[in-house]
Amino acid sequence: MDKKFTIAFDINGNDNGIFAAVSASYSFAKQNPDFKIILVGPEKEILETKVAGFVKKPENIEIINNNLISLNPDNIRSSLHEPTSMNIAIDLVKDKKAHAVLSSGNSGLYLAANTFKLKRLPNTSRAAFMPIMPTIFGNKWLLLDVGANIETKSEYLVEWAIIANVFAKIMLKIENPRVSLINIGTEDNKGIETIRSAHQILKSTKDLNYIGFVEPREALNSICDVGVIDGYGGNLVLKSLEGAILSFKELLKNKISKSIVRKIGYLLAKNAFKDVAETLDYRNVGAAWVIGIDGVAIKSHGGSDQKAYIGALNQIKLGLENDVLNKFKLALNEKNE
């Protein structure tokens, strides 16, 4: 690896084709000359992609020609051994030819392939999906797991809390992250058994600023920096929050279009709406870290656009430059000392 850091980017998984991935990569590569991106995707198409401001592909972009996505992603066992772009990209990390991997492919498969090929971190039972979530105050928080695990045990929740705590310190620059469990109530006896017993363990976990249960009603109000929950519950929370915001926007647009006076009012207040959209930008949520594995891996939304991919690449950059993976390991080792 000649460059300081190399990112393997599986670009076959986007619902809208390769343009967003290619243009985001070109722009990121130009701005970060000490990074290399290996695009795993259709070489001819990539080279034919016209990206504004580029006459040809930047030198720090490499291509591994590959057109394959898994034909039957539900059959994880067989999919893991197919020469798909996703598997090739993860293998680059496994073989120390890349420092991180990014993909928009099938979530379940990506999780399984990362776990199978890169292995789990020491003292970690399960990997989890962790998006960086918005708040109405502009700061960010971490929600995990949002669906990697359907059956969750309390020890997983504790391990995820420890990893996400380190992540919040390094990546979100929060000195003493407020770590919580997301639950249906704030009293000790509320919620499912898994959450309640993790609550008891976290209360006595040292070096962790555990603040107890937080209700999803407060999720966007910056009431915690880390919110840990089982994968089923976390996925419901994530999709409900996202859905409510999108539906609200849709409704407002519709009600504003009902009269010319309302439309004029909207034009005058337009920057307020822009600010709101930026603060609660779902594209920040479109990317989720795969945490708990021995590698830096991000899963981007299947509908990611250029901005979303640049966001994901910058997250990877920040993670690599801050050596986030080794800091997870350190924290997990301390836990078991």
Next chain:
Amino acid sequence: MDKKFTIAFDINGNDNGIFAAVSASYSFAKQNPDFKIILVGPEKEILETKVAGFVKKPENIEIINNNLISLNPDNIRSSLHEPTSMNIAIDLVKDKKAHAVLSSGNSGLYLAANTFKLKRLPNTSRAAFMPIMPTIFGNKWLLLDVGANIETKSEYLVEWAIIANVFAKIMLKIENPRVSLINIGTEDNKGIETIRSAHQILKSTKDLNYIGFVEPREALNSICDVGVIDGYGGNLVLKSLEGAILSFKELLKNKISKSIVRKIGYLLAKNAFKDVAETLDYRNVGAAWVIGIDGVAIKSHGGSDQKAYIGALNQIKLGLENDVLNKFKLALNEKNE
């Protein structure tokens, strides 16, 4: 019972005192002379409450003097036998002195007391909390269970689907309700075991327009008329939707206040915001039906205002006039024929 219908109303459970309950009852009683409301609460305070438009309490309001709420609602067994206003109100239904009960008291206790005193409907394993939810198109849908049950079995989900289907027909006037399971994905293999096996049963349940899984991302987009889910998941969805809407409103208000031009724009578009607020009014969600018990019971939010209580009283009215309880029984009997 001299009047056509009598409603027992436990008014001690509101966080802000009795005013909202008393004024809502007066106004409802005046508009519905064939209804009687029995207020179970502090008599002196009720009689001293000044309600605009009333020189004294309407004749079709009765009072049972009671100041007691449970001191230890977590101890359900002992709470059930205390002479609290909640227990007295439910006993009125049990003793056929009232047709329905309304309370803002402790949810868990209210559920237990209703189940214990009124018993479950035939062929029904568990009661559930069911709010009437908004959509961005103005129509309503039913979400259940939102937290009565933490551990849910697939047969509960099926029974609730059958009851809610009847409810949607009668109360929401939907000819052929679209019944769904709320889940983290739409494919057959998605979600927890309980949901997946209920999915298989519902697919072959006759006289039910079962449309399969619906993701919470679509919850407010009128994609189903009945959404059934386990109580843990349902509570997370409800609180996430509500939280996201409240946070979004808060953020918008904040961003509009940043400049005078934005404020003017807001004033011009004000009716659009009013329309949005009305369409997604959380006060409709503040009340939840306790379904699955042999009685008409509604739980109102602890912070209910007058409008919220009038909404709840009108829901009870509609339910009683349409004989909703007997129609549930009919549907449940047919299921087991």
